[in-house]
Amino acid sequence: MKLLRTFILPRIVQYLIVIFVGITLTFLIPRLSPINPVDNALGRLTAFQTMSPEATVALRESLMDLYGLNGNLLQQYFSFWKRVVAFDLGPSFTVFPTPVTKLIGSSIGWTIGLLSLSIVIAWILGLILGTLAGFFPNSWWARTMENSLIVVYPIPYYIVAFVLLMLLTYYLPIFPLVGGSKGAPGFTWSYLSSLVYYGFLPALSLIIGGVAFRFIISKALTSTERSSDYVRFAEMAALPKHKILFSYLIRNTLLPQVTDLGLSLGLIFEGALITEAVYGYPGIGSLLLSAINSADYNVIMGITLLSIFGIATASLLVDLSYPLIDPRVRYS
Amino acid sequence: MHKKLLAFLAVSILTALVWAQPSGLPVDVPREELFVADQIYRYSNPGDYNLWMGGQTPHRHALMMETLWYRDQETGERLMGAAVSDPEYNDDFTTMTVHLRDNLLWSDGVPFSADDLVYTVQKINDTDGLTGSGGWKAQLNQYMDSVEKIDDTTVVFNLKESNPRFHSLFETRWNGVYMMPKHVIENIDDLATNILENPVVLGAYKPIQFDPTGYWELYERRDDWENTPAGIITGNPGPKYVMTIFYGDSAKKAIAMSRGELDVYFDADYEAFQTTLDTTPTARSWYTEFPWAYPNEVSTRQLVFNQESADGLYANKDVRWALALAINIVELQTDYIGGVAKVTPMPVPPTASLTKLYLDPMEDWLQGLQIDLGNGEMYTPYDPTIPEQIASWAEGQGYTVPGEPRDVFGTGWWKYDPEAAEKLLVNNGFSRGGDGKWLKPDGTAWKIQIISPPDENDAFRMANAAADMWSEFGIDVDLQGPERSVVDQNRWVGQFEVSTPWYSFVQASGDSWPESRGWHPQYYIPNGEDFRSKGGTNEARINDPKIGEFIDAMASVDPSSPENIQITQDFLKYFTEEMYFITTISFKKFVTWDERYWTGFPTSENPDYMPLYWFHGGKFAFQSLKPAQ
Numbered sequence: 001m002k003l004l005r006t007f008i009l010p011r012i013v014q015y016l017i018v019i020f021v022g023i024t025l026t027f028l029i030p031r032l033s034p035i036n037p038v039d040n041a042l043g044r045l046t047a048f049q050t051m052s053p054e055a056t057v058a059l060r061e062s063l064m065d066l067y068g069l070n071g072n073l074l075q076q077y078f079s080f081w082k083r084v085v086a087f088d089l090g091p092s093f094t095v096f097p098t099p100v101t102k103l104i105g106s107s108i109g110w111t112i113g114l115l116s117l118s119i120v121i122a123w124i125l126g127l128i129l130g131t132l133a134g135f136f137p138n139s140w141w142a143r144t145m146e147n148s149l150i151v152v153y154p155i156p157y158y159i160v161a162f163v164l165l166m167l168l169t170y171y172l173p174i175f176p177l178v179g180g181s182k183g184a185p186g187f188t189w190s191y192l193s194s195l196v197y198y199g200f201l202p203a204l205s206l207i208i209g210g211v212a213f214r215f216i217i218s219k220a221l222t223s224t225e226r227s228s229d230y231v232r233f234a235e236m237a238a239l240p241k242h243k244i245l246f247s248y249l250i251r252n253t254l255l256p257q258v259t260d261l262g263l264s265l266g267l268i269f270e271g272a273l274i275t276e277a278v279y280g281y282p283g284i285g286s287l288l289l290s291a292i293n294s295a296d297y298n299v300i301m302g303i304t305l306l307s308i309f310g311i312a313t314a315s316l317l318v319d320l321s322y323p324l325i326d327p328r329v330r331y332s
Numbered sequence: 333m334h335k336k337l338l339a340f341l342a343v344s345i346l347t348a349l350v351w352a353q354p355s356g357l358p359v360d361v362p363r364e365e366l367f368v369a370d371q372i373y374r375y376s377n378p379g380d381y382n383l384w385m386g387g388q389t390p391h392r393h394a395l396m397m398e399t400l401w402y403r404d405q406e407t408g409e410r411l412m413g414a415a416v417s418d419p420e421y422n423d424d425f426t427t428m429t430v431h432l433r434d435n436l437l438w439s440d441g442v443p444f445s446a447d448d449l450v451y452t453v454q455k456i457n458d459t460d461g462l463t464g465s466g467g468w469k470a471q472l473n474q475y476m477d478s479v480e481k482i483d484d485t486t487v488v489f490n491l492k493e494s495n496p497r498f499h500s501l502f503e504t505r506w507n508g509v510y511m512m513p514k515h516v517i518e519n520i521d522d523l524a525t526n527i528l529e530n531p532v533v534l535g536a537y538k539p540i541q542f543d544p545t546g547y548w549e550l551y552e553r554r555d556d557w558e559n560t561p562a563g564i565i566t567g568n569p570g571p572k573y574v575m576t577i578f579y580g581d582s583a584k585k586a587i588a589m590s591r592g593e594l595d596v597y598f599d600a601d602y603e604a605f606q607t608t609l610d611t612t613p614t615a616r617s618w619y620t621e622f623p624w625a626y627p628n629e630v631s632t633r634q635l636v637f638n639q640e641s642a643d644g645l646y647a648n649k650d651v652r653w654a655l656a657l658a659i660n661i662v663e664l665q666t667d668y669i670g671g672v673a674k675v676t677p678m679p680v681p682p683t684a685s686l687t688k689l690y691l692d693p694m695e696d697w698l699q700g701l702q703i704d705l706g707n708g709e710m711y712t713p714y715d716p717t718i719p720e721q722i723a724s725w726a727e728g729q730g731y732t733v734p735g736e737p738r739d740v741f742g743t744g745w746w747k748y749d750p751e752a753a754e755k756l757l758v759n760n761g762f763s764r765g766g767d768g769k770w771l772k773p774d775g776t777a778w779k780i781q782i783i784s785p786p787d788e789n790d791a792f793r794m795a796n797a798a799a800d801m802w803s804e805f806g807i808d809v810d811l812q813g814p815e816r817s818v819v820d821q822n823r824w825v826g827q828f829e830v831s832t833p834w835y836s837f838v839q840a841s842g843d844s845w846p847e848s849r850g851w852h853p854q855y856y857i858p859n860g861e862d863f864r865s866k867g868g869t870n871e872a873r874i875n876d877p878k879i880g881e882f883i884d885a886m887a888s889v890d891p892s893s894p895e896n897i898q899i900t901q902d903f904l905k906y907f908t909e910e911m912y913f914i915t916t917i918s919f920k921k922f923v924t925w926d927e928r929y930w931t932g933f934p935t936s937e938n939p940d941y942m943p944l945y946w947f948h949g950g951k952f953a954f955q956s957l958k959p960a961q
Contacts, residue, residue: 053867055470282545
């Protein structure tokens, strides 16, 4: 009961406040942008079509009405909240009247699939390799890995991504240039295998950087823990190395790593814009970029809301899971 | 042992998954039957073929949709679409009669008839929420009183007032009113929300597959392609399949073409095009050799002054002329544009047909034009030798010029004469400071702000050239290149001094009124408000009654009459003399295509149709294709 009152409830209240403030800012920020969705739509429609001035004025009025942009800011704000509560994010302005939920729905699966797998694979690989390298610091393979990954880590992601693209699509044309799959979706071998084929290169680019980062952190944490008294005592007690490593050492290095994993997974909802752009991979990042460029308020708000929920919920879950991982929190 | 075996199996399965996939295109159709075209952007509404509702039309309308007439941007000729003859007006232009082809079929086999045209017009007119047709709806409401079927192939439009240009709604530049299959659409409850996933089309190609994430679409040629306008006009079946695919930036398009996974793309920058030539020996553009690019899209690029910015500095004609004379057009066209676009001093692109109508007849006037440098000193600013100077540069680079310099590089332009520019400025109270930089008449430093979108290649390069040349002339220049949407928004509300939009003051037909009417002073909006608030196109904030007189005069005459051309020439002379904006070059497009699998695409040797395949009239380019082997 005390845990609920002093630990869980304050975090839930904080979570709700974060979401309220986030949603309000999400409403206001696009409206501070110099770009106006009606102007933008009008610009698109009149870019090539010569239109009489009277028709242009009539079209503008009609678009204001269709997009629900009539009324003052406060009226728009209240109607926005009504929609949020009803999980209705409204129509996209760019591809009116396609619902924002449909656009996000068709992108989010790709982003979750690519990023969650890449993040988890990179996290596991980095954690294991880094811990092993920290536990056996003088072995040749640990030194080789460390030297290699320290070189890779500082290279900006977009350079790694572009080098991989050139290498594996142009010089060795093995992987496809764009897209997330081949042919029509379905539970067929051809389609499912194409998901792996099309996702391999973008995932590889993310995993390389992710492993390097996690390796360095894990190795540093392990090196610190390795000189702790409890590890020395365990060694003096002649416990097997694998028991020291997996039962004692990793458990103690895991806490900050789990926090970081949780937050990384929360960030998935922001998408991976550079990955999507370089590899032409579908996802939420490029949807957000095009929405910003065309002032598609509803899409921007939809993705941002998702991101706020994702990050806030991930933080909350990480917070709430501390008592399970760390007995010190539970007992305090 | 078990663990090792499991790990081995997992790695083997993953490897098999990856290596079992051939590199290549995302569809399973024979490559020799497939034409792959660059989709100019990624569709955000895949599977949505209701083009009346949405706005994502490129390529889709060329392959699927029909209208009454197509105005080819290359030849300037009118091509018959669903109509079989030119529009017929009565004497006072209050009715327009259309005669339709009697041999067109919808893709479900139902004949196309006058009922479809009447239904289309009425449906667009009566339906709210068809944003893709919003412009047509507003203009139909404005101009049309009623539409009636006379017989199966004849329709009469009764107009609210005299209008000799009503047909332009059904004649493409970019697109024209898309015909609706009455027998299909009338059974749909709400056209404004239906995506028409399996559309019945009048064009020669029908969509059969699409990527749910919007990267590509696959179309199949109709078996009865001979009952479509493009099939009838070209007499050629075209490829059995057409796929449009979005690869992203120029570098990826170049890679795709080198892999044989792209047959045509739009629009590379100069460097990416050179890379394509290096990596794909069978690639080419409009010309097989220098200057390669297609130079005849009907638009021009200019440096436009906001006359109400900088305390009205650019409302002074002498200042505008001084800035024009401080630009070295040969250097701009060669060093910045690579020598691959045509020069023009007026917002009239030097295409073959428009050169005959405007630039050739006005050449003597241009050569005789004089401006006053001050104190009565008259000056002849036009230099007719510009094309020859560019040709000399090209030969110096080792290129062969494929024709007469004026045909290849455009017309003459203004002399590069900083001394004359200096005289103009000094006579208007400008002076140079101790550091040689120009000071405005009020004694403060002169700083010009230019905005230009970096993704619009030639516009941004032109802006860079102007910035460099004006800086060299002694003016501080602040060149800004934010995202295009930000540039546009700033242009609309007048937050700029110099911008780099595209215009053409004449259409491919030679008619100017539809393009210039938005500059009529009745639509003028002062700086600070959106210049389109009354529907105008006057971002320069020019408020000149004389322009209104020219536009009114054009409106009252038959667009195809010699009188209309004469009024337009007089208008262009006035506009040029005032140097309201500095037009530099016309549009060029590196429409790059690979002859590995297909031939017959429009080229300089085969200029029957425009190569702008993403336009509505691009259908003729697709339909003209023939297998390479």
